[in-house]
Amino acid sequence: MSGYGSMLAPGMLVRHPGQPDWGRGQVQSNIGGKVTVNFEHAGKVVIDIARVELDLVVET
Template sequence: MQKSVTASHFAPGDWVRHPERPEWGVGRIQTALGTRLTATFENAGKQALNAEAVRLVRIEAPRRDG
């Protein structure tokens, strides 16, 4: 189940998607301090985000084949 949440609800290691940047792919939260987040996305690298401006969607951890 996907759910939009604020920065205070994120923790390092959470998996997310950016609803306005689907081309970024899956991301993983690195830091969450107040409304500031850093996440590393599979197709966009490390991104600094303002959780008041962007509503990331938390997702389940992607499956790894092999």
């Protein structure tokens, strides 16, 4: 698990490294290590952050 996984908060933008076709996702919730993310091309997905390290999207 990444060091920042527990710090993911609603509104943050992420990408799933194993599913680049899903596009960017916006974190909806982070409860007990389960993060719900609304992806552009995959809809809402619940991700176990102990198994998948999401990539933060930093917009400049």
